[in-house]
Amino acid sequence: MPLIHECVVTTLSPEGRPHIAPLGLIEEQGYWIAAPFRPSSTLFNLTHHAKATASFTDDARIFAGLVVGQRNWPLTDIEDWPAPRLSAALAHAELAVVRVEEHELRPRFFCKVRRIESHRAFLGMNRARAAVLEAAILATRLDMLPREKIESELAYLQIAVDKTAGAAEREAWDMVKTKIDAHQRAKADMAQ
Ligand SMILES: Cc1cc2nc3c(=O)[nH]c(=O)nc-3n(C[C@H](O)[C@H](O)[C@H](O)COP(=O)(O)O)c2cc1C
Structure with a gap:
């Protein structure tokens, strides 16, 4: 089984509106693969906009909040990249979709990592x-x-x-x- 990075992914609607959702990104053969189930905003957005951002955070309240419907977590713009990151991110990765593997239930969006940037210290597992x-x-x-x-x-x-x-x-x-x-x-x- 490949390594899965649990993170918060920002995708963009066709109008450019950011949407955030917790997602496990699968690291496989040089790609980071997003595999959102149908139907979901993340899936819809990725089919319309091929640029996304993964935010890595140790703030459990963000994962918890997103699954209970609290979506208003502050976002920060990234220079030269359209999808903003979580302001609370310890680091973020800029993801460009380069290939899509279609599937009835769970298509796979193969991404190349354009850049990873750190913002704060990671103070250990918990x-x-x-x-x-x-x-x-x-x-x-x-x-x-x-x-x-x-x-x-x-x-x-x-x-x-x-x-x-x-x-x-x-x-x-x-x-x-x-x-x-x-x-x-x-x-x-x-x-x-
Ligand atoms: C840590 C974590 C990882 C998740 N990983 C996935 C995933 O890989 N694929 C998926 O479809 N949903 C995953 N989910 C559930 C989605 O976040 C959830 O279905 C969300 O509502 C996506 O729908 P949306 O894009 O419409 O907001 C995960 C949830 C959590 C908390």
């Missing part, structure tokens, strides 16, 4: 941030996963949050957990 990332991914797949799997994964991830989270990570965890709990309750109500 288990709670990784746990929030996992929970955020779960939160985007709730309809595809059985209730028991969601609950057992959350219980396991909660351990890392309890042991290693700072205030920002707890805030991010609570955002994602609230969304997942509401979904679980709604599913249970429907089953009655």
Whole structure:
């Protein structure tokens, strides 16, 4: 399996309006591949605008916020590149789509990295941030996963949050957990 970089990708609408979404970019044979599911704004935008930006951040609240619908994270323009980066990015990569592999469900956009630029120091891995990332991914797949799997994964991830989270990570965890709990309750109500 290739390495996947979990990041926030800025794409541009045909009118040039930026859209941000968390995405896993697959690093394979010199390309970084974006594989957004249909339908999504990211997919629509990439078919209309071949330039995108990946922002790398250690702020778990941004991943959490985006999956619960908070989209107004500040963006910063990049010189000579149309897709802005997250202002909070530790680093960003400018991505040019050079080839598209069509697929019914999940087309693959093969990108070349034009430039990578650093903005802030990376101060090390953190288990709670990784746990929030996992929970955020779960939160985007709730309809595809059985209730028991969601609950057992959350219980396991909660351990890392309890042991290693700072205030920002707890805030991010609570955002994602609230969304997942509401979904679980709604599913249970429907089953009655
Ligand atoms: C860490 C993380 C990685 C994700 N990676 C992908 C991905 O590779 N492909 C995908 O379709 N969705 C992925 N998602 C879910 C998308 O972010 C989500 O479906 C989003 O709403 C994209 O739709 P949009 O472009 O319409 O905003 C990921 C979510 C998270 C939290």
